[in-house]
Amino acid sequence: MYDLLTRTISQGLQAFLPIAFCLTWFRRAGAVDPVVGVTRGIVAAIPATALAAYWFQRNSYQAWWEAVLATAALALAIWFARRVFDEAQGKPFDGAHPHVYRLAFALAAVLIIVRQTMEIAFAATVALQLGSQDALLAITGGVAASLVVTALSLIVGRRLPDRALWTATRVFAALFVGQVAMYAFHESAEARLLPWSEVLHAATEPYGPDGIYGRYFSGLLFVIPVAAAVVALLPQSTGADRQWRTARVLKAVAGVAVLLAAGIALTSVINGDRTVSYASPVAIASKGADVTASAAIARSPHLLFRHTMVDANYSRLSVASLDAEQPADHAPGDRAAAELTCERISYAGGHGICLHADHGLFTTYNAVLFDRTLEATNTIKLDGRPSRTRVSPDGRVAAITVFVAGESYVGSPFSTKTTILDMATGDVLGDLESFTTWRAGARFKKADFNFWGVTFARDSNVFYATLRTAGTTYLVRGDLGLRKLTVLRENVECPALSPDNRLIAFKKRVGSELEPWRFYVLDLATLTDRPVAAETRSIDDQIEWLDDDHILYAVRRFQLSSLDVWVAPIDNSAPARVFMPEAESPIVAR
Numbered sequence: 001m002y003d004l005l006t007r008t009i010s011q012g013l014q015a016f017l018p019i020a021f022c023l024t025w026f027r028r029a030g031a032v033d034p035v036v037g038v039t040r041g042i043v044a045a046i047p048a049t050a051l052a053a054y055w056f057q058r059n060s061y062q063a064w065w066e067a068v069l070a071t072a073a074l075a076l077a078i079w080f081a082r083r084v085f086d087e088a089q090g091k092p093f094d095g096a097h098p099h100v101y102r103l104a105f106a107l108a109a110v111l112i113i114v115r116q117t118m119e120i121a122f123a124a125t126v127a128l129q130l131g132s133q134d135a136l137l138a139i140t141g142g143v144a145a146s147l148v149v150t151a152l153s154l155i156v157g158r159r160l161p162d163r164a165l166w167t168a169t170r171v172f173a174a175l176f177v178g179q180v181a182m183y184a185f186h187e188s189a190e191a192r193l194l195p196w197s198e199v200l201h202a203a204t205e206p207y208g209p210d211g212i213y214g215r216y217f218s219g220l221l222f223v224i225p226v227a228a229a230v231v232a233l234l235p236q237s238t239g240a241d242r243q244w245r246t247a248r249v250l251k252a253v254a255g256v257a258v259l260l261a262a263g264i265a266l267t268s269v270i271n272g273d274r275t276v277s278y279a280s281p282v283a284i285a286s287k288g289a290d291v292t293a294s295a296a297i298a299r300s301p302h303l304l305f306r307h308t309m310v311d312a313n314y315s316r317l318s319v320a321s322l323d324a325e326q327p328a329d330h331a332p333g334d335r336a337a338a339e340l341t342c343e344r345i346s347y348a349g350g351h352g353i354c355l356h357a358d359h360g361l362f363t364t365y366n367a368v369l370f371d372r373t374l375e376a377t378n379t380i381k382l383d384g385r386p387s388r389t390r391v392s393p394d395g396r397v398a399a400i401t402v403f404v405a406g407e408s409y410v411g412s413p414f415s416t417k418t419t420i421l422d423m424a425t426g427d428v429l430g431d432l433e434s435f436t437t438w439r440a441g442a443r444f445k446k447a448d449f450n451f452w453g454v455t456f457a458r459d460s461n462v463f464y465a466t467l468r469t470a471g472t473t474y475l476v477r478g479d480l481g482l483r484k485l486t487v488l489r490e491n492v493e494c495p496a497l498s499p500d501n502r503l504i505a506f507k508k509r510v511g512s513e514l515e516p517w518r519f520y521v522l523d524l525a526t527l528t529d530r531p532v533a534a535e536t537r538s539i540d541d542q543i544e545w546l547d548d549d550h551i552l553y554a555v556r557r558f559q560l561s562s563l564d565v566w567v568a569p570i571d572n573s574a575p576a577r578v579f580m581p582e583a584e585s586p587i588v589a590r
Contacts, residue, residue, distance in 0.1 A: 005138040006215050008120055012146025013218040015116035018077070018176055019109055020150045021225075024157035025084065025169045037102035041109025048114045053121035063191040069115040070184035076108050077180050081173035084166075133364055134383065149222050160229055167232040168225035175221055182207055182214070302589050304347050308563045309582035313337040317345055317354055317374060320580060322588070338374040343386045345585045349395020351423040355386035367400055369426060378426045383417060388452055388494070388542055391423065392460035397480070398423050399454030399463070418451040418465065420480060430483060432465065437476065439487035446470065453494035453542055454478075457501050464495045464504060473509070475522070489527050493517070494542040496551070499590075505532070505543040505551050505570070519543065519551070521570050533572040544586045546579075554584035 019038060026034040056062060120143060127135035157165060186208035189200040207214045300321060307318040320335035342354040343365075354368040365382040367389070384404035391398040401418040420429040432451040437444045446469045453466040461481050467474045475492035476485040493507040502524060507517040508531075515538035522529040532551065544552040546567055554563045563584040568576035580586065 004123070004135060005142050008123070008139050008142025009145050010215040010218040011116040011120050012143050013149060013221055014179070015113045016146055016150040017153060017172070017218075017221050018080075018112050020153045020157070021169055021172050022080065022109075024154060024165065028162065028165055033098045033101040034105045037105025038109045040102065041106035042113070044106060045110050045113040045117065048110050049117040049121050052114050052118035053125060056118050057122050057125065061191070063187055064193070066115075067184060067187035067191045067193060069111065070180060070187050073112055073115060074177070074180045074184050076112065077173070077177045081170075081177050084170050084173045149219075153222060153226075156226065156229070161233070164229040164232040168229040171228040172221060172225040175224060179217055179221070186214075303565075303580060303583075304345055304352070304587045304589060305565060305580060305583040306342050306345055306585040307335075307337055307582065308584055310562065315341045315343075317342050317352075317370075318583070319374070320583075338370075340368060340370060340374065340376065342368075342585070344389045345587055346389045346391040346398065347587045347589055348391040348393050351391060351395035351398075353389050353391055353398050353400070353421075353423070355382070355389055355400065357386070365402065367421075369423060380421070380426050387416060388418075388454070390454050390456060390542075392456035392463075393458050394460050395423055396460045397421060397429065397456070399456070399465075401452040401454070415448075416450045416452045418454060420454075429480065432478070432485065435478065435483045435485045437467070437485040437487065439474075444487060451476075453506075455495050455497045455504070455542075457497060464497060466493050466495065475504070475506070489522075492522065495522075496543040496545060498545050498548050500548050503548075503570070505545065507540070511538060514538075519553075519568070532568055532570055534568040534570075534574065535566070535576045541584075544588060546588055552579060552586045552588070554586070 019042060022038055023035060026038070056065070120139060124136065124139045127139060157168070160168065182204065185194075185200075186204045188194050189197045189204065190208075191197075194200055207217075303320050303322055305318055305320070307313045307316045316337040317340040318335050318337045340354045341356060343357050344355040346353050350372045352370045352372075352374075354370060356366045356368050358364045358366065363385075365384065365386055367380040367382055367386075368376050369378040369380070370376050382400070382402050384402040386400070386402055388401040389398060398421045399418060400421060401416050404415060404417045418432045420432075421427065422429055432454075433449055437449070448469050450468045451465050452468075454463050455465070456463045461479060463478045463480065465476050465478060465485075467476045467485070467487065472490060473493050474490055475488045475495055477488055478485050491508055492504070493509070495504045495506045497504055504522040504524060506520055506522060508520040508529070509516050510518050517538045517540065519532040519535050519539065520529045521532060535553075537555070539553055539555055541553045541555075546552050549571065550567050550569050552565055552567055555566050556563050562582055564578045565580040565583045565586045566576050567579035
């Protein structure tokens with residue numbers, strides 16, 4: 001959530017600091033109409049933010065509109081910078097038409113504020129919809145931090161002598177023009193409004209509004225003008241006047257220090273310690289599970305799954321003998337439930353992972369590691385809502401995919417984040433977005449990369465996953481040791497490697513938006529695929545292999561919340577049928 005926090009702070013500073021500097025400067029210049037207009041614009045920006053966020057969320061041309069709004073803000077910033085540099089100290093603002101000026105300044109204030117706050121409100125809305133407490137805390141903390149910095153600039157600005165205030169305002173105006181110019185240029189490239197847009201967009205990505213450097217530049221909009229004001233004060237500070245000014249400067253510096261300390265503390269709270277020991281109260285114990293029944297089932301090949309019957313065991317990690325498979329019109333067979341409740345499950349090599357949701361006022365998520373007795377051994381805090389997980393065949397490593405906030409703002413403030421874990425310690429071994437990606441022998445990198453659907457080969461170092469960028473999905477082959485990903489082919493989602501490591505079963509997008517997917521099987525030797533003819537429905541799930549000839553997957557019952565695990569042969573030798581009723585997220589333990 002650190003990315004979401006820093007981005008929100010950056011957006012808040014871009015929205016509020018220009019208003020603070022304008023108000024301070026116009027008040028000192030004795031310009032009544034601009035002050036009245038800007039004040040009214042601040043009030044109008046509150047409902048305008050809600051309306052703009054609603055519109056922005058449903059707009060298909062977000063980058064285009066961001067470029068337009070940034071260009072308009074750039075024009076306003078240039079006008080203000082020219083006014084500041086040309087205006088004589090103490091000269092009042094010359095306004096022949098007060099009402100027109102007030103309206104113009106109100107609209108300008110609304111534009112400067114809302115072009116950023118609509119994105120903050122958009123992210124907060126999605127966080128509420130997902131029930132993400134961490135995301136809401138990051139957004140709220142970011143807004144609060146930017147408001148505190150803005151308040152400090154207003155307080156310090158009122159107390160600065162004219163020379164120091166004029167210096168600080170001119171420095172701010174120049175910096176803000178530069179930032180908005182970069183913003184407008186970057187967004188115009190992203191909207192494909194410039195020649196060589198793709199090259200220019202990639203070149204400016206680190207310095208754009210979401211870049212690793214760009215988001216921190218907003219803090220300099222406050223720090224550098226304050227430093228300039230201090231420099232302007234020092235040559236004239238002597239005697240008692242020096243003591244007075246020094247005290248004011250020290251108070252301002254102390255305020256900034258407190259703000260930075262609060263930001264660090266807030267970041268620590270949001271990020272926290274990602275891994276807690278199994279003795280932590282957060283950890284979920286399974287002491288009350290029917291150990292005898294589960295142990296008896298686990299002596300032979302068995303199936304682990306999430307129980308979906310709405311009863312006392314709903315959502316619990318369950319285990320059933322593969323010999324207890326039942327046809328569709330029979331009750332579930334011999335199964336036992338642990339006390340672990342899971343959204344997704346994976347298990348191999350004596351090590352398992354349960355993606356757990358703690359439903360409260362705000363839903364939080366954890367990955368609970370468990371052993372062959374279904375006992376929790378470790379708990380890891382997740383950054384977002386669980387999507388997929390897989391454990392390597394030897395049980396050494398696992399992959400977790402979650403929906404997170406702040407990782408991407410291309411069309412939505414939420415994206416996927418896929419990390420590889422050491423199953424013995426719970427340590428994060430890598431985030432797939434930090435791996436180098438290669439396509440056709442060249443480096444391949446885009447700002448909108450999203451990865452999910454990891455499946456491991458026998459040695460756990462090699463894995464396959466889905467990469468999505470610019471609306472296209474790819475199958476990538478990963479090397480954990482080299483931190484390297486290689487694009488193999490297009491239109492592969494949620495790959496699942498067969499036990500013999502020869503085939504990949506996956507979802508292929510072949511239909512309409514209402515029924516987009518069909519199951520296919522890919523031959524890794526030739527990279528040719530064929531449909532699984534036994535299953536013709538559009539199903540959104542990551543497949544599990546029962547053996548080298550049959551696949552398992554979950555299907556939701558028509559107009560019901562419950563799901564069943566189905567089985568289908570990959571050679572069309574028999575029709576698909578229910579394999580385990582009232583179950584999902586199947587994992588075969590051999």
